[in-house]
Amino acid sequence: MLFFFKKYFVADLLHDAVDMHNHVLPAIDDGSPDIDTTGEMLDLYAQLGFSKIYATPHTMEDYYSNDVKSISDCYKKTIDALKNHEHASLLSQPASEYMMDASFEKLLDQGNYMTLPDEHLLFEFSYFQKPIQAEELIFKMQQLDLKPILAHPERYRYLKIQDIIDLKNRGCKLQLNLLSLSGHYGKDAFEKSKNLLQNGKFDLVATDAHKPAHLEKIKELMVKKSIHNDLKRLLDVQSDVFK
DSSP, X not given: OGGGGOEEEGGGGOTTOEEOSBOOSTTSSSXXXXXXXXXXXXXXXXXXXXXXXXXOOEEBTTTBOOOHHHHHHHHHHHHHHTTTOTTGXXXXXXXOEEEOSTTHHXXXXXXXXXXXXXXXXXXXXXXXXXXXXXXXXXXXXXXXXXXXXXXXXXXXXXXXXXXXXXXXXXXXXXXXXXXXXXTTTOHHHHHHHHHHHHTTXXXXXXXXXXXXXXXHHHHXXXXXXXXXXXXXXXXXXXXXXXX
């Protein structure tokens, strides 16, 4: 009977993996507060086996009013400050995680945004309610030849499974947070993450790490064999997309 309950370390899947959503750049949002913490996070990424990290600091009206210049400047200063760090080469060109708020459409109209490889644009919803113009803005991104990625849909309690699938059917890619599989964000996110993963609805997976403790928790994360297999398939595809 014990065989059926055996679990496997997620970290075993992360050799040569790419992280496309995290908050590792220092003092630019609610992620790493300083360069020393960023260095510590890079060490943990290396221990986990990651080969590349695309930093994605928040862009959020009234909270983190970042733009292309502020993020680019922070990235350049970080690379310079870490020039002697063993794992500085893990950091690739940054993008951003955009809140779909009142300023989002203006950013699209002005072209004032940063994308991940192959014109992927990472965005998030408020945790309180779905944006009224969500579908319209997803369509607008597609009209701009962008490939929209909704960050951690499993974490929005107001979205049911079918709501999330409907967004995917509109051409929106879905990104899973690894820590959702640990129960880190609560039972609702845990159950939805398993359901969507096992039914092949996620397109991408990321750490969304804001601090070293998040990466330490991923080191210890264990899942059932079926989930392990689903994650492996997802990570294999992701490595090709974000080389």
